[in-house]
Amino acid sequence: MRMFRHIYRLGLKELISFRYDYVLIVLVLYSFTVMIIVPALGTGLQMRDAAVAYVDEDQSPLSARIREAIRKPYFKEPREIAFHDIDRVMDRSEYTFVIHIPGGFQKDVLAGRSPVVRIDIDATAAGHAKLGTTYLTRIITNEIYTYLHGSEKQAALPIELNIRVSYNQNRENSWFMSLVFLNHMITLLSIILPAAALIKEKERGTVEHLLVMPLVPLEITLAKVWANSFIIATGAMLSLLFAVKGVIGAPLHGSIFLFFIGTMFFLFAASALGIFLATIAKNLPQAGLLSMPIIVPISMLNGGTTPLESMPVFLQVIMKFAPTTHYLELSAAVLFRDAGIAVVWPQLLAMAAIGTVLFIGAMARFRATFR
């Protein structure tokens, strides 16, 4: 009881301090808005807005038809270039695809001479290269077919394929990406803020003052954990409602409350990691350098950019020990797939376990390093 009162009081002090660091407040706001909305809307691994150019040496109704069939959302409107420009635009990565329709194309098609349409693909844009080629091939074949047969209907296949996509029928990329970036920002702040707060007390010597008082290190650190988690959780929930749901328009099917509980578990684990770093680093520059090889990999490899199952096995194993992996699994399951506690309890358990181990480690180092 007495301990809770101490933790509460010390945490209040953290909140008051935060209120006066304007640059930091601006950075937190920026992280929870711009840094989620802009990348979620404008980037993504998915085939969207790929840049296409064409060289049309035929200038026939058929070539025009093909050109017009290439459109959003997969492709930007294609631009015409000259044949001798192909090398240059490929080298400069101006377009990922160049479609080359040879002279006399329409005539050859009608004559059944099976002419060749060439697609030049910049294969260094690996994410678009394969998918885009498949799509372009399909578009071109379809257009020729309908040009010849007058309808889009092709002969029935011996086995039909009926593909349905759950949870995100239109495969709207920004929904998931906004969640990934929200995860990145929460990770970044929840590790750095408590670590920096603790090192600041160390550098200013106020931690000694606290240690001489009837306080134990556990109270001092838990106070930092709750206060910073409070700031981040508030920012995260507001960002979820206004940026992810409001601006991006992601439908949140699941329980926001359960997501909040999951976020609290994650904040505990991530702050514990931050506190642990603070007990190792001597000063802030060191803390910055030390946190970089931890924060950047655990947030970029949490399964949001490359799915976990597509990574090498050793990385999959390592990433099981990072709280970020479990947090992303939990967030996606709860928010997009409406999973309940019965489904996500292993993630909660994993984050609690990681947090506890790190926290115990930090406590063991605390007295030794803060003298």
Add this chain to the structure above:
Amino acid sequence: MTSSGSIIRIQGLGHRYKKRYALENIDLEIPAGCRVGFIGPDGVGKSTLLGVIAGQKKIQEGHVHVLGGDMRSGAHRLNVCSEIAYIPQGLGQNLYATLSVHENVDFFGRLFGFSREERAERINRLLTATNLAPFSQRPAGQLSGGMKQKLGLCCALIHDPELLIMDEPTTGVDPLSRRQFWELVADMSSHHQGMSILIATAYMEEAEHLDWLVMMESGRVLASGTPEELKQKAGKATIEDAYIALLPEEKRYGHHAFTTPPRIPVSDGSAIEARNLTKRFGDFTAVDDVSFTIPRGEIFGFVGSNGCGKTTTMKMITGLLPPTRGEAYLFGNSIEAGSIELRKRIGYMSQMFSLYGELTVRQNLEMHAHLFDLPSQAIPVRVGEMAALFGLQEVMDDQTERLPLGIRQRLSLAVATIHEPEILILDEPTSGVDPVARDHFWELLIGLSRKRGVTIFVTTHYMNEANRCDRVALMSMGRVLACESPERLIAGRGCHTLEEAFIAYMMDDIARSGTAVVEDDEKQSVSLTVSLQKSHKQGHFFDIYRLAALVRRETLELFRDPVRLITSFIITPFLLIVFGYGISIDIDNVKYTTLDYDQTLWSRDYLEYFSGSRYFSDKEPIRSPSEIEHGFQKGTYTMVIEIPPGFERDIKRGRSPAVGILMDGTMPFRAETTKNYVEAVHLSYLRDLAELSPVPVAHSSAQVQPRYWYNPLVRSRYAVVPGLLAVVLMLVPAMLTAIGVVREKELGSITNFYSSPMTRLEFLWGKQIPYIAVNALSFLVLLAVILFLFKIPFKGSYPALVSGALLYIIVSTGIGLFISTFTQTQIAALVAAFVITLVPSFDFSGLITPVSALTGGAKVMSLIFPARYFLSISVGTFTKGIGFPELVWDFFFLIIIYATLKVMTVMLLKKQDT
């Protein structure tokens, strides 16, 4: 312009911090060629005034003429800054702690452009005159306070300034060093007649020996003139008394001479006992065999210089530091046991300001009352009592950091005593506090001791405070020289004052131990100042020698912090390797399950096409559609293949059965790729089926021929790994430099930039060049990792890649410096470095999404952020096999970004403090 004989002329000078006036309407004329003291307590504006005179601070109101010119004019400041030397407040503030004594002085010598011989001559002369020569290889951070101050003096004097400005040079220095310091100053002014010396000090007695004094109070000049004139004017015998007499009536209120009433000894045991306390840090002994006993109710003083071991002793007594040897007891209990109950009986006020500046006075008091577990209902009453006792009622709701030091110290004491402790441990509670406030503070202490029986253990470097203690321990270099009542200490040495007694004890000790300290008694006849000709005319706006001096110093500092150096070499390849393996755009091992209603040979045959593909990995089949949802939620699989009943029968009858594919669309990219894989597998099954049966396959009327450029096998690694260079060469260099300037701001060495002739560009490049070199080396390591670990073939032009990387490192270190100039705290710089570089370098560079496909804000950010241009150079030279001619625009944009960045940074970096 200048009236003859005056070196400084000030008219109507005013200076504000936010709303508070630090200086108000100052008119002052200072005669040339003499030693001028600025006296008055902390917070009256001495530092601000000296800062303005030195050209450090921007003039807000009024006019300041120094050395015959207007200090508002940048050209004049540049002209005279090599004639002015400025030593800021705080010991060794402008020194570089990790550099040795010699390197520090040498840096300043180089900065002012002296040749090698001349530097050697001057450094030798200065170090000999100040007796620092034997310690020339010792890092400045490990010097005692007195030695730091002398080193600061050497650094300031190396360029023969006409005007030497020192802000509180003797605060925190032991009496012996202080005496030596003043002898040096006296020496200096007799050897070099023309030089004017401006000194701010809070020790009034030191001011007695100066030529001319300026007394300050609340941002105004109280009086100025020779010490004799001032004493006469006030009708007092000492400067300290004269100062108090000259104060306005309301400030003097309540001030009266007082003495400590004698203690009535109580015999209920000792409060604090130290037995043979020893503390070693490595081979340095900070505290050496210290023993003492403090009975209850006594005021026990610890006197000595900074770094003599006072604070370390206190930390051992409070249990903050474990002693190497010996024990400490509080009320007969070992502090090692350190129970919470024992700590409730102690009040501690640490030397570093221990209040939380952002909190109000009331919040500070309430927080501590809660932390000491006072009953909640009693807290408002107790807070009220403390406010009344310590005179804080009027400032209860003010933010603590905005209060004058004297009031803050009273609040600290209030905080330390709010729980009515039996022992008060105070570490230099009054340093920097004005005499009136100090007296007031001591009255409170004496009250606590005599009326409430509180035991007080206090450290101080003010001798008049030591005089008020019941007993005093004199400490020097980790040892207690003597421990007695002040009267007996003085009598024991046959001296008049405690200060003289202390010096006598120190001399004895030095004589006895024969320590390496060279004494001033063997008077050095070397002159401190030399009047050689300045060796070469320096460029005003850019000087290559100054830049070289700055680069040299930054490099030395970098080498003295191996953690930073090594980690930067380890982190970059580490990140590259982790991401090289971890980030892949190829989707494989898609987890799927099957729901086979048919369970025939054909359905199993169909499904084998999936299990045989390397893109798919099959999980336990399911039996009912009700299981699907749960498996998706858990992430057991992301796709379900549903074979309808009668699958085999329908195919044979040509009724086209439909295979159902249900996918988890949470990750759209994966869903879309999976869809393509499924269609491909499906088609290959159909093709094989067609060969077996006579079903005709449509004849194609045209062929589409894809031609994959540069990377025929479309291995994402060939693009991602070289692309990652653009990420890691952004993150790490920016983080390394982001701390650079802010750290100088927080640690104080930024004053060297304000007061020396170095220009903004020189300062920035001086910081940047060493980091460029470090990162260029780590680029070579990265190159080796890519070529030999990832085995990515290099097809293009090496010169283009290497020069591109160098240019990119210049830009990324520049981004770090830019961040460093607009942030005020290291925390903010750290967060900014992450937020600004992380997402743009991964997501807007073309690493994952091709830049040609970016839209909206992401496209704009990608255009202004340098990563995409270098990514194009790196992937271009590695995988596309191109060189300079194709990449000319990328180089061009990198240069444009760098130039813009540099202009913005230079504009944001202020050559003066605001």
